Amino acid sequence: MGRITTNVGLASGLPIKDIVDQLIEVSSAPRNILARRTEDLQAQQLAIGTLSAKLISIQFSLGKLTSSSLYAAKKATSSDATALTATISDSSSLVNSTYSFTPVRTATAQQLVSQRFDSKESTFTAQSFSFRTGGFVDKGISLEELNGGLGVRLGQIRITDKSGESDVVDLRFASTVDDVLDAINANATINVTAKAVGDSIQLVDNTGQASTLSVQEVNNGKTALDLGLSTISASGATTEALGNDVFYLHSGTRLSRLNDGTGVHFTNDAAEVDDLVFEFADDSGPIGLDLSGTKTLGDVVNAINDSTQLAGKVTASIAADGNRLELTDLTTGGGTFAVSNGVLGSAADDLGISKTAVGGTITGSRLVSGLRDTLLSSLNGGSGIEAPGNLEITNRNGVFSSIDLSAAETLGDVVNAINTQATDVTAAISDNRGGIVLTDTSGGSASNLLVASESGSTIAEDLGIVHDSAAEKVESGVLNRQLLSKATLLSSINGGRGISTLGDITITDTVGVRETIDLNQVDAEAKTIGDVIDRINASTLGVEARINDTGDGIVLVDTASGSGTIIVDDASGTVAADLNLLGESVEVDIEGVPTQVLNGTSSNSFAIEDDDTLADIVKKINDLDAGVTASLLNDGQGVRLSLTVEKTGAANALLLDFEEANFQFQQISKAQDALLQFGSVQESGGGILVTSSTNTFKEVVSGLSLTIQKASTTPVSITVASNDSGLVTAAEDFIASYNSLRDELKKLTDFDPTANTTGLLFGTSEALRVDTQLSRLVTDRHFGLGSFETLAEIGININGDGKLELDKAKFQEAYQTDPEGLQAFFGDDEKHGVASKFDSIVEQLAGETGGLLTNRTDSLQSTIESNSDRIAQLDAFLERQRETLLLQYAQLESILANFQATQSALSAFSPVPPIGSTG
Template sequence: MGGITTGTGLFSGIDSAGLISQLMAIEARPKLLVQSRIVELQREQAAYLDINSALLALSTAASAFDTLDIFKSAAATSSNPDVLTASAGTTASPGSYNMFVHRLVSTQQSLSRGFADKDTTAVGATSFTFEGGGGRLDSETKLSELNGGEGISRGEFRVTDRSGASAMIDISAAVTVNDVLDAINSASGIDVTASVRDGAIMLEDSSGGGGMLAVTDVYGSRVAKDLGIEKQILFGGGALIGDQLHFISENTALSALNDGNGINIRDDASDLVITDLNGTQVGIDLGRITHTEQDAEGEDITVVDQNKAVTVGDLLTIANDKLAASGSTARLRINDDRTGFVVEDSSGGGGEIIVSNGASNRTTATDLGIQTAGNGAGVGTLSGRRVLSEINSSLTSNLLGGKGLTQTKFNITDRNGTLAAIEVDADVLDGSVSELIANINEKIAAAAPTSTVTARLNSAGNGIEFVDAGSGTGNLIITGGAADELGLATDPAGVARSTHTANLQSKWLSRSTRLDSLNAGNGIGTGSFRITTADGHSDVVNISSDIKTIDDLLVHLNSRPGQYTARVNGNGDGIEIVDDTGASGTLKIEDVSGSVARKLNIAGEAQDVGGSIAINGSFEKTVTFAAGATLEDVRDAINEANVGVAATIVNDGGGVSPYRLSLAADDSGSAGRIIIDSGNFNLGLTSLSRGEDAIVFFGSSDPANAITLTSSTNTLDDVIQGVTIDLKGTSDEAVELNVSRDNAAIEEAIEKFVTAFNSVLSKIEQYDKYDAEKEVRGVLLGDSTVNNIKRALYRVVQGEAEGVDGPYQRLFQVGVRIGDGAKLEFDSDRFRDALENNFENVEALFAANKLESTGGQEEIFPGVFVQVNEDVYSQLGVAQQINQLVKSFTNSIDGTLTVKGKTLDSQIQLSQDRIGQLDTKLDAKRARLELQFLQMEQAIASLQTQSQALSGLGAF
């Protein structure tokens, strides 16, 4: 007899497990039916999700006609892609534009003198400074700034020297005064040198001839006249000095004054106060003034009473109107030299003219150069300082961080021992740096004709340098009050070198400086930073896009709890945060979000220095080198300091000193220029590239008649609305840029719409069909929901647009119709004809989407209101109707498919709950059967035991 297997009774030999499994399988038939139903429901669910995805794709394709302004798509085509290319957006206007690319942008790069090795010998430098943003004492005056902001005509003029030789000077592509000077100085056939002097162009003849030095216009132009040099100078008449070109007029932008530092103006409060000789005090607000009124519907509206002053003309009009309206006898005007302002009072009153800044740290009167210190002017005229510099120069009033100069004396001893004790003219202290340098040299020549020392702009462009060109071997000694003030004084014993210079710290950052101009035009962005003062107080400052200027920033910072003060620093090249708590801890500033603090150079920590705790956000950064630093050490220190330049070592392969330090600016164009100052260490920098802006002449094939455009990158974004222009090269000929409607993009969008529509139909067909050959039934065969969706789509796509005027009211009229297989087809030829015939009508047919109302309350009976949530459209194109229809299917809250999906989810959950209930019953049934079989086995075992006992009794 075989062994007993698991599930077989030990005593009965019955396969109870098998019997139980068979019985349970019969009991589980209802569960299998429910499980099959769940699988069917899940298949339906997957089908609906697939259709829903196709509908969402259709919604995207349909809404694109409106949201992406497909019918406003434009294409830009260049006649010479090697010179420029362009891309057009939906806001671009069709047109043809001529552009002459004169120059591409370049990046500043300088190369040092040679060094014998790069990694062994100490260079000998202790520190270099790097400053981006400003600080140079010279400038490049643009032609557009001349003649009071009127600019000049460009073209040609003739210069004839005293020998009778003449040359045509072509400045058609000139942008700056330097371009004009270069054109004259490089002209062949004449011996004339052009320079600037006293705000004018000066021509000096070196030909040796005895005729006239003459400049004349040609071809009926007025180029020379606009330049102020249309003159004839007889023999013996000296140089030809033109008319003043750089002066203030009513057209001059206020932002151009004070070397571009502009004028600090705020809105809705007095910027300066003028008191006349009779004691009448008038506050003058140069900013925007508004008040609030209610319109006919009771809504608040802002009414502008006065726009912010932008030009000198605006300034004079606002100020003098306010003075007159207030009964003041004072008036503001441009001075006779046209370099600043004058306040006049002819009333004969016995008081003083007093001009002061407005409250809350305004600097307007100071910026205008008319602020009075202490007592005012007791006469009828208050003359202000100069606020517009000479051509290609900067104001002395901006030196030393805006403190200007007060001292006039220098004692200059050259290396031969010749002393020149000079005193510069007082008027140059309120002039331009170029005038100061010229005056110093004139005074040296007059005081000590044999002196070999001259003054000039240093190689960094940020200071004055004294140069001894003689062969003396003594020390160069510079002393005196002016030398001390400018930081140019040497030790009494002097210096054993032929040059001596100092950074004069010309102010280039003011309260009116725009934040988006900082960091080479990259701005500071938005974000927040935390200021923790020395006493442990912490304050998080949020900087939004509404803060646009340094003044906005300082006002915002100083409006915080009085734990610190924010101000422009002493050198006028950044802001500083000063701890006001009096505690002895640490002032700390750190970015919380964004990088505003880092970009303002104020992220960091500071302790007490000389009784003050302050973080200085100067844009002038100093890199210090360790003693014995090699050229490689210098390179590495510069790169680690992140000062706006990249340093590399170049081996030119020649001579005994082949290693040179190359310094290239990180940012391109003039905005990316960096002042590199090696102090009195001879780095011997040679400029390989100055960092020039791209120059494009726009609007004409002739640069002389075109508008001059400049950019710090080779991309022009705002020249033509909606068009981005990429400059690729230069050309001697104009490039034509054509911007036209992009019909191909429109047709592509319609193709996508048709494809998406047919995709929905295909999905519905896939699930709502019967395969007779395979006898397979679609998951959604006969489903009313998908059939209703299909019918609705057909109805709308063949229906009329709402509220659209014109001959085209249905899509089939423009080539979009139901074709073979009941699928949507696109006839591009018919569409193009319709587009050509009535573009606006075709656009509206697809894209019209004008909302009339968004629902609200509707009165159905007097005093009885109901909420109406339905949007009402006065115009709705067919594609937008499709979009609205699809949204009614796919809306995540109450869309048809969403509701259907929820119903299926509910049915699946109910089925799963039913399975759980059945499983409970089946488990109980199994347990009962197993117990019954167990009891049977126990009974059999008991009987067998009794039987055996009886058999044993029978044996006795």
């Protein structure tokens, strides 16, 4: 028979399950007592765990008070935050001081607007339209490069023209040669034009008068002197006055600034391969020289002169004209003195000394173009002039001129030679500043205007001015001044923004071979354009990498002759994107052979097709996604094409190139850098100008960055002072952590005499020990730590409740008085500062091994586990007892049921009288 399944017995009518539950409840008394005891132990364990956690919280907050960065923290305050704001990037490199800055100019982006057209539906003939940033042939150099790198002491100068008109030209905020020329030429009082001629500034008097053109200093300044203008004093019929030479090479000239900024390409520094190879008259060569590690022209000169291999054989120096190197052979004999490139680099070419010696002396090529010019060697992407010679010009009157360009080294030399030697033909820099334009002023019609090279020369072809037409003008088009070379640093490209993130690129060639080029290998990171080119060419890919023909990017040319395309992806970083190589190659005809080419040019071009409208052109420009936004401007009388460059800064100025004369653009916003003057603007030469392509100047003072909010000529004071806010916060955190533990201790050790109740840890040694140790820490004197011995001395006091309070003013005073002493008070490990002592307390109380609270927690856990096991045994016993009782009641019900059945049967029984009996 089974156990009882209903609450009330069917036979007995008894509430069996209730009876069993009550019997089990009586038997459960020992088990329940043990369970309550275990719950109490668990509560104690939780309380001790809370104490441990709060001790560690105090330890953490005290640890923050030992941080050196808190005591070195600085804050920068601007006297005019509407004009200039400051942020601190590194407090450790800053000292408390007040700096004076003048936010001279904000950075601006270029905006150009075309001439007026009838409507947006105005149509054009087929032509190409391209633009790129940089590549101007007349960009003025920075003033800091003048006077042997000493720069210009900025101030004001007074110019008096030949009519006697005089005015002050303010050059206090001039940053480049262009700024100087613009300031003089913009002056409406004097009738004087300034221009750069070679390494000097020339002033031209336009008055037609015969007095004296002169320049004087203002307020005892040195600006005119440093610009080479202080000696100008032209009188009589002389209208042009050339200033002194103020731009010349010097020992500190950085190699990266040579060759119009494309630098000098050496071999890999780690390769220890010769960069220059010398041959001498005594036939003692070849002798190699490794120039690795050289950064300046002086380093190169010294490396040659100090070389033990070359001792007594050669001397090197900067030539007297200050524009080139000069090497002299000290040996004698019938051999040839020559210098050539090493196996890998192009140092001899880039230093201009791979030339024929004359009389035992190599006079190098010009290495810098001048104040506002371009080397001929920089044109055509760095190909220069293939075969120099005379330029032959016949004007429209039929007058022939042969222009001697044998000595020309710069584009300015070419322009000046044409203007002084040609008849009725003038040369000038083109309006887009990318090339030159020749203009026939003869007014004749007897002949076409003819421009050609003499036999054997390619000068006209290389300058793009071959011409045979009745038109009076000859446009060279963009001459593609070289912008980068293998020596160009990756950090300097993209207008000085460099590579966003150095990483790896993945290239797939036309036969499907895929390889990742590692450019950020530890201790072998790619640093130059040449590094990228060399690593691509060292791969197994069927791809050749080189500088492109326009000198403004890397080009990848297919050598595998496969049926696919060249595909470049960024495996990591942004190198491919930043080099304009991200994407897929296109087919280009190279010497009659269709070839896959991926050109990383910075030039952006599109085709204007016949009958394209102005609206079509806007869409094509915007579809390039090239950082230039095109839009249509309705001026009320017609529609103009507006071009706006997205990025600010002078390096982002656009050089426009279009075949037909359909467009004439007017600049309504100049691409210019932000200017910040450091120092006084009141004293002549008292300030230093700093430039930035954006309005933010990073690390203008070590650890301090500034942002111009608006331009102002009023100096702004930036005060750098100690910043105690972080330290005060850390002290407040420590106090809050300590007080939180105090609150917890009070709750756990509380005794309520009314209710006769106690806290969980009332009277325990653990709570008493924590209380004692904490009290001692915050009340004791801590000797040998410096000028402070107690918490009270630094403004951390104990109130009547045993909690800590912060006297903020006193704490700040302690920090200002002795920050080193305050740091030592908390953080001196050797002499056991407060934090170090508390670390010991925490280790004693809550350490993982041997800590008082830890041991107590472990002991409680052991008892809890033992009790839990015993409770589980009792639960099992009680369950068995329940089953037994239920079974017994089930048996009882069965017996009672049988009894009841028998009783019923007996009750229903009727006696039968004996047979034969009668009543």
